[in-house]
Amino acid sequence: MSPEELKSLVRTIPDFPKSGIQFRDITTLIGHGEGFRASVDWLSAQVSKGPADAIAGMEARGFIFGAAVAAALGKPFIPIRKPGKLPIETIGVDYALEYGSDRLEMDPKAVKDGCHVAIVDDLLATGGTACAATELLRKAGANVQAASFIIDLPDLGGAQKLRNCSVEVTSLMQFEGD
Numbered sequence: 001m002s003p004e005e006l007k008s009l010v011r012t013i014p015d016f017p018k019s020g021i022q023f024r025d026i027t028t029l030i031g032h033g034e035g036f037r038a039s040v041d042w043l044s045a046q047v048s049k050g051p052a053d054a055i056a057g058m059e060a061r062g063f064i065f066g067a068a069v070a071a072a073l074g075k076p077f078i079p080i081r082k083p084g085k086l087p088i089e090t091i092g093v094d095y096a097l098e099y100g101s102d103r104l105e106m107d108p109k110a111v112k113d114g115c116h117v118a119i120v121d122d123l124l125a126t127g128g129t130a131c132a133a134t135e136l137l138r139k140a141g142a143n144v145q146a147a148s149f150i151i152d153l154p155d156l157g158g159a160q161k162l163r164n165c166s167v168e169v170t171s172l173m174q175f176e177g178d
């Protein structure tokens with residue numbers, strides 16, 4: 001499927017979860033079998049361009065794509081979770097969202113020192129989530145050099161924010177004017 005066809009599978013919901021937000025909903029993309037497979041194939045190809053010993057994905061939508069990419073490439077998946085979900089001692093980082101704030105946590109023993117971890121998520125907006133995940137993975141000893149997304153909202157500056165922390169960014173589709 002072409003990038004344009006895949007883009008047409010993303011549903012836009014105006015004013016969700018707050019007035020003024022154009023919510024880019026990937027449930028319609030993953031609800032289309034060929035579209036889901038093509039999206040995962042594209043992400044897997046991006047991840048395969050660089051060193052990656054493991055794939056990390058952020059709860060919840062990052063689990064959908066990150067776990068699929070990890071399984072497709074036969075690599076470990078590292079879940080980066082919202083607070084209070086992991087049944088072990090965790091390390092965490094607080095961050096701001098386009099429509100709120102949150103915290104990410106992970107198992108500090110999930111990565112070996114210096115191993116390369118690629119980040120995968122559905123969408124890049126302000127970059128708060130992906131930068132927090134990068135900080136967290138680096139705190140655990142990972143070498144984070146790349147992050148891949150299905151959707152980028154370029155007007156929100158997330159890609160530049162990530163590049164400022166030395167993370168290379170790729171995205172399958174972009175929605176301008178958000």
Ligand SMILES: O=P(O)(O)OC[C@H]1O[C@H](OP(=O)(O)OP(=O)(O)O)[C@H](O)[C@@H]1O
Pocket residue numbers: 058059060061062096097098102121122123124125126127128129130158
């Ligand atoms: O670049 P940012 O401004 O940080 O926004 C992007 C993040 O926002 C969404 O997740 P959300 O926190 O809404 O959680 P969800 O995956 O549980 O829906 C999305 O899946 C990204 O992880």
Ligand SMILES: Nc1ncnc2[nH]cnc12
Pocket residue numbers: 021022023024025098099123125153178
């Ligand atoms: N505009 C948006 N649509 C969907 N998910 C998002 N996460 C952050 N901003 C978003």
